[in-house]
């Protein structure tokens with residue numbers, strides 16, 4: 346079963362910059378899909394089309410079709426808040442809110458109407474456990490989130506995303522600002538998350554893609570050059586440009 350079916354997706358930024366060119370891709374459910382390619386090739390742009398984060402940028406024009414579980418993401422009747430609840434996002438730089446650890450995680454559920462303390466306590470615990478952070482913070486839930494380390498802050502952002510019970514997690518280079526130990530913790534976490542969620546991640550790090558992803562998509566200049574199982578894409582790519590990139594013979 347596919348979480349997303351993308352057909353002939355094109356995106357232009359203002360000034361007519363054609364950032365995605367006729368992308369076709371089916372993203373399987375409950376697997377990790379990595380988006381790779383050189384800087385500026387459109388990885389983040391593509392990721393953000395999946396939960397309509399690009400709507401926030403003025404002058405963006407999108408053509409083509411993105412289906413999420415069969416529903417047209419860009420249909421006028423689509424409820425964008427509901428879509429972003431189902432398709433959560435974690436950014437490159439951890440961005441906890443300047444409030445307690447507890448309130449960071451409870452923020453989304455409160456907005457979506459959960460206010461009973463018992464319910465919120467359960468969600469906070471479950472989400473922090475899901476993000477492999479619970480043991481480190483359970484005794485300081487009311488302390489400020491900004492006092493956490495960078496790696497803990499990023500796992501808190503993952504917990505915050507999990508708290509609204511999404512079906513998909515989009516990770517945009519979520520480890521690129523982290524030290525190797527925190528990076529490894531998040532990579533392990535991603536491996537466990539896929540039992541419950543579909544994960545789509547942008548990474549600059551090809552070894553990371555090999556370690557954690559089931560499928561990999563190689564982008565170049567806005568074009569999807571190749572999409573395959575990760576081991577096939579790295580070990581027996583069909584396109585010469587993919588081979589050049591994965592073997593490091595490329596810009």
Ligand SMILES: Nc1ncnc2c1ncn2[C@@H]1O[C@H](COP(=O)(O)OP(=O)(O)OP(=O)(O)O)[C@@H](O)[C@H]1O
Pocket residue numbers: 358359362364382383384385386387388389390391402549
């Ligand atoms: N808000 C924007 N307005 C105009 N052009 C943009 C905007 N965001 C991205 N672009 C351009 O679109 C192209 C694709 O950018 P994108 O950030 O998606 O690439 P990327 O592969 O994620 O790059 P990186 O790995 O450096 O983050 C680039 O040429 C970029 O300059």
